[in-house]
Amino acid sequence: MRKKWTAGFTFCLAALLGIYEFSWAQNSASAVEQFAQLRDRANAARKSGDKRARLQAVLEIEKLLNDAPDAVELAAKAYAEVGDTEHALAALGQFADLGQADDALLGGESKNFVAIEKTPQYQEILKRFAGNKSAISRSEPSFALHDSGILAEDIDDDPQSKTFLITSVLEKKIIRVTREGKAQDFAASPSHWPMLAIKVDAARKRVWATEVAMDGFAVVPKSEWGRSAVLCFDLSTGKLVHRFETTEPTAMGDMALTPQGDPIVSDGTGGGIYEIRGDRLERIDGGDFISPQTVAMHPDGKHLFVPDYARGIGVLDLAGKGVVWLSASKHALNGIDGLYFVRGFLIATQNGSSPERVIRFQLDSTLTAIVSEEVIERATPTLGDPTHGVVVGDAFYYIANSGWNAIDDHGDLKAGAKLTPAKIMRLRLRNAGN
Numbered sequence: 001m002r003k004k005w006t007a008g009f010t011f012c013l014a015a016l017l018g019i020y021e022f023s024w025a026q027n028s029a030s031a032v033e034q035f036a037q038l039r040d041r042a043n044a045a046r047k048s049g050d051k052r053a054r055l056q057a058v059l060e061i062e063k064l065l066n067d068a069p070d071a072v073e074l075a076a077k078a079y080a081e082v083g084d085t086e087h088a089l090a091a092l093g094q095f096a097d098l099g100q101a102d103d104a105l106l107g108g109e110s111k112n113f114v115a116i117e118k119t120p121q122y123q124e125i126l127k128r129f130a131g132n133k134s135a136i137s138r139s140e141p142s143f144a145l146h147d148s149g150i151l152a153e154d155i156d157d158d159p160q161s162k163t164f165l166i167t168s169v170l171e172k173k174i175i176r177v178t179r180e181g182k183a184q185d186f187a188a189s190p191s192h193w194p195m196l197a198i199k200v201d202a203a204r205k206r207v208w209a210t211e212v213a214m215d216g217f218a219v220v221p222k223s224e225w226g227r228s229a230v231l232c233f234d235l236s237t238g239k240l241v242h243r244f245e246t247t248e249p250t251a252m253g254d255m256a257l258t259p260q261g262d263p264i265v266s267d268g269t270g271g272g273i274y275e276i277r278g279d280r281l282e283r284i285d286g287g288d289f290i291s292p293q294t295v296a297m298h299p300d301g302k303h304l305f306v307p308d309y310a311r312g313i314g315v316l317d318l319a320g321k322g323v324v325w326l327s328a329s330k331h332a333l334n335g336i337d338g339l340y341f342v343r344g345f346l347i348a349t350q351n352g353s354s355p356e357r358v359i360r361f362q363l364d365s366t367l368t369a370i371v372s373e374e375v376i377e378r379a380t381p382t383l384g385d386p387t388h389g390v391v392v393g394d395a396f397y398y399i400a401n402s403g404w405n406a407i408d409d410h411g412d413l414k415a416g417a418k419l420t421p422a423k424i425m426r427l428r429l430r431n432a433g434n
Contacts, residue, residue, distance in 0.1 A: 030271060030287035030288075031064070031271060031287060031288050031289055031290050031311065032270065032271040032287075032289075032290050034064055035061070035064060035065075035290050035310070038057055038060050038061045038064060039061070041053075041057040041060075042054055042057035042058055042061065045057055051078075051081045051082045052082060054078055054081070055075075055078040055079065055081070055082055058071075058074055058075050058078040059075060059078075061074070062074070062075050064311075065290075065310055065311050065312075066311050066312050066325050066328060067328060067329075068310065068311065068312060068328070068333075068334050069095055069098045069100045069328075069332045069334050069353070069354075070334060070354075072091050072094050072095050072098075073091065073092065073095045073100070073102065075087075075091050076088045076089075076091035076092045076095065076113075077112045077113075079091060080112055080113050080115065080116065081112075083115070085115060085116050085119075088113065088116065089116060089119070089121050089122065089125070092113075092122070092125050093121075093125055096125050096128040096129060096132065097330070098328070098330075098331070098332040099132050099332050099353075099375075100129075100132060100332060100353065100354050100355075101129035101130070101132045101133045101354055101355060102129060102354065103354075105126065105129065106126060106129050106130060106133075132355070133355050133378075133379050134378075134379060135378065135379045135380050136357075136375045136376075136377060136378045136379070136380070137376075137377050137378075137380045137382065138374075138375075138376050138377065138427060139358070139376055139377050139396075139398075139425045139426055139427040140425065140426055140428075141382065141423055141424075141425060141426070142179070142397060142423075142424045142425060142426040143177075143179070143180060143181030143423075143424050144181055144421045144422070144423050144424070145166070145175075145177065145181065145183065145421050145422045145423075145424070146181065146183065146421060147171075147183065147421070148403070148419045148420050148421045148422075149170055149171065149419055150166075150168035150169070150170060150171045150173075150175070150403075150422070151168060151169035151170040151171075151402060151403045151404065151407070151419070151422075152166050152167070152168065152169075152387065152399050152402050152403070152422040153166075153167045153168070153169050153194075153195070153196050153197075153253075153387050153388065153399070153402065154166070154167045154196060154197050154198045154254075154255075154338075154387065154388040154399075155167075155198070155388055155389065155390050155397065155398070155399055155424070156198050156199050156200045156390050157200060157390050157392045157397075158176070158200050158202060158235065159202050159392075160202055160235075161176075162178075162179060163176050163177060163178050163179070164176070164177045164178075164179075164390070164397070164424070165177075165186060165198055165200060165207060166183075166198070166399070167195040167196055167197065167198045167209060168194075168195055169194040169195065169196065169411075170194070170219065170407075170411065172188060172189040172192055172193060172194055172195055172211070172219070173185055173186070173187065173188045173189060173195060174186040174187045174188075174195060174198060174207070174209060174233075174238075177424075181424075186207075186233075186238045187207075187209075187233050187238040187239075187240070189211040189231075190211070190231070190240055190243065191211055191213070191224070191227075191229065192220075193211040193212055193213045193214075193220055193224070193227075193228075193229075194211065194212055194213075194214055194217065194219065194220070194411075195209055195210070195211050195212075196209075196210050196211070196212050196252075196253040196254070197209060197210040197252070197253055197254050197255035197265065197294070198210075198255070199255050199256065199257045199263065200235065201235075201257055201261045202235065203261065204261050205234065205235040205236060206232055206233070206234070206235055206241070206261065207232070207233040207234075207235050207238075208230065208231070208232055208233075208255060208257065208263045209230075209231045209233065209255075210228060210229065210230055210231065210252045210253060210254075210255060210265060211228065211229050211231060212227075212228040212251050212252060212253055213225055213226065213227045213228065214251060214411070215251070215269070216409055216410055216411075217410060217411040218410045218411050218412055219411050226249035226250075226251070227245065227249065227250070228245070228250045228251050228252040228253070228267075229243050229244060229245040229252070230243070230244040230245075230252060230255075230263055230265055230274075230276060230281065231243050231244075244276055244279075244280065244281050245281075246274070246281050248270070249269075249270065250267040250269070250270050250272070250274075251267055251268045251269040251270070252265040252266065252267050252268075252274065253266065253267075253268045253293075254266040254268065254292070254293045254294040254295070254337075254338075254388075255294065256294060256295045256296060256297055256304075257297075258275075258297065258301075259297070259301065262275055262276055262277070263275070263276050264284075264295055264304065265281070266289075266292035266293055266294065266295060266306075267292070268291050268292065268293060268309070269291070271285075271287065271289045271290050271291065271292065272285060272289070272292070273285040273289065273292055273295065273304070273306065273316065284316075284318060284321070285306075285316060285321060285323075286321035286322070286323070288311075288314060288316075288323040289306060289308045289311065289314065289323075290308055290309070290310040290311055291308055291309035291310050292306050292307070292308050292309075293307045293308070293309055293336055293337050293338070293339065294307065294337065294338045294339050294340075294388060295307070295316075295339065296339045296340055296341040296346065297341065298315065298341070298367065299341070299367070302317070302318055302319065303315050303316060303317055303318060304316040304318065305339055305341060305346060306323070307333070307336035307337075307338075307339040307348065309334075309335055309336065309337070309352055310334075311325065312325055312326065312328050312333040312334065313325070313326040313333045313336065313339070313346070314326070315368070324368070326368075326369070326370055327369060327370060330370075331361060331370050331373050332350075332353055333348075333361075334350070334352055334353050335350045335351060335352015335353040335356075336348045336349065336350050336352070337349050337350070337351050337352070337386070337387055337388060338387065338388035338389055338398070340389060340390075340391055340396070342391055342396070342429065344362065344363055344365075344367070345360050345361060345362050345363065346360070346361045346363065346370075347359070347360045347361075347376070347389065347391075347396055347427075348360075348361065349386040349387060349388060349389060349398055349399075350386075351385050351386055351387065351404065355378055355379045356378075356383060356385060356386060357375055357376070357377060357378035357379075357383070357386075358375075358376040358377045358378075358383070358386050358389075358398055358400075358425075358427075359373055359374065359375050359376060359378075360373065360374045360376060361373050362374075376396075376427050377400070377425065382400050382401065382423055382425065383400050383401065384400055384401030384402060384403070384405060384422075384423075385401070385402045385403070385404040385405045386398055386399060386400050386402065387399045387402045387404070391429075394428065394429045394430050395426050395427060395428055395429060396426070396427040396429060397424055397425070397426050397427075398424070398425050398427075399422055399423075399424060399425075400422065400423045400424070400425045401420060401421070401422050401423050402422050403419045403420070403422060405417075406418065406419050406420075407419075
């Protein structure tokens with residue numbers, strides 16, 4: 001589930017490896033609260049015309065967000081505003097180093113860098129932006145969903161029937177799809193809310209999913225905005241078995257299962273990580289996340305890889321609640337929606353990076369550092385907005401062209417836009433250096 005920040009800031013961020021941050025323990029304010037305070041400071045400085053104060057607030061945001069690419073570019077703009085061209089160019093270069101691009105700058109639509117846009121350094125950065133947008137595809141189409149209106153979000157595999165289960169945001173249901181793309185309804189949202197996360201526990205014949213009354217969505221009654229629930233269905237019949245909901249506002253849009261079959265769900269708006277323990281949802285993080293997405297279980301069973309849409313990838317210690325952020329000095333970890341651990345690699349769907357992409361990061365032998373990356377798909381006619389994926393045997397299947405880019409913040413179709421069938425793409429892992 002993606003998270004978009006308003007009020008002039010959109011952040012899809014990367015993190016710093018090897019730096020141990022325990023912000024909840026050291027600061028009474030959560031990361032969500034700290035970010036909101038800094039954002040307010042930056043906006044207030046902009047309104048008052050205090051460029052130096054705005055730069056200071058932006059640099060503090062950059063630090064909180066672990067030098068995320070979008071925060072780095074925001075710093076470049078703030079440096080340019082105060083006339084510090086050296087640091088502005090350095091920050092733009094860093095943004096390009098991370099494989100990012102800015103379409104507004106490439107199209108000459110932005111006026112943030114008027115004072116330096118004629119310099120050779122700036123023109124060279126634009127060339128690098130263009131190179132970062134070149135098409136890459138190492139996957140192949142598996143099948144397409146025939147119903148273009150479902151807005152596919154998450155996917156998981158049912159190994160017993162050799163079918164996929166896919167959630168629908170707009171049609172508020174789960175569909176079962178064959179390997180050839182033939183679909184039928186599996187279950188509907190009991191609350192008539194958009195359905196987002198899904199995980200199959202074939203051993204226990206369960207299907208776990210989430211329904212989310214997304215704030216601002218027109219297909220949800222306003223009185224229900226801000227609520228979400230974790231659902232458990234019978235795998236064979238699609239019958240609802242359990243429903244769990246917290247009392248506080250949440251948007252539980254992403255999920256993983258522990259080896260014991262217990263769901264771990266992420267609240268993309270409140271910053272929390274929850275686990276179902278007994279008959280209730282219990283928060284298990286310490287407040288370090290702003291917008292956590294699909295977590296990946298660490299093979300030691302004691303940690304979680306947590307992709308934060310804003311801060312990058314954090315490794316959460318389940319016992320002590322401390323977080324270690326993976327390094328983004330050479331790798332953009334921003335805007336990750338789905339994250340999957342596969343034999344020493346992390347595969348990520350990045351619908352918040354620029355450009356959007358599906359990518360694989362190789363970890364070192366200790367699983368504490370990223371040593372290399374391989375783009376799976378980027379800037380192709382196929383990709384659109386990728387959302388989530390699933391590993392099946394020696395292949396990684398993921399949802400491409402989900403349709404999110406065709407709708408607005410209210411879930412309505414944008415003017416002139418058209419929903420087209422989502423595609424399920426397949427990466428053959430053995431053919432991708434694995």
